[in-house]
Amino acid sequence: MKSFAKIDNIREIRKKLGLNQIDFWGQIGVTQSGGSRYESGRNMPKPVRELLRLVHVERINLANVNQNDMTVLALLKEKHADLYADLKKEAKAINKKK
Incomplete structure (x- = not known):
């Protein structure tokens, strides 16, 4: 996934990881209510989107x-x-092969 690329399936990523909203969003410093709004389609700031990508997609x-x-x-x-x-x-x- 490209840096700062839009992430369309946030709820799906969270569910695949088996995390509730508090645990998922808390790992990147977002409240549960804020995360819920992002999962419902609210525009996510680029820094938050990049943290989500690094922590939950790239697993860093x-x-x-x-x-x-x-x-x-x-x-x-x-x-x-x-x-x-x-x-x-x-x-x-290497990452393309994964």
């Missing part, structure tokens, strides 16, 4: 991502742009 545990990870990523992108681009292409190819 945000607790394991720390500032050092982000710094290494920024340094790799800045100082070794060619390697960064190659790794990004490779990751995209």
Whole structure:
């Protein structure tokens, strides 16, 4: 799934994961009532949509991502742009196979 792409099947994703609204939305800092509105079709802000994609679609545990990870990523992108681009292409190819 492309970053910031519209997610049409939020309720279906939540149900496949076997989570109630409190647990599903709480993992990304959204209240149950806010999540219910998004599931009913209310427009979801891009940052919330991206968090939903990372946590519930890509299955990334945000607790394991720390500032050092982000710094290494920024340094790799800045100082070794060619390697960064190659790794990004490779990751995209791997994710397409899944």
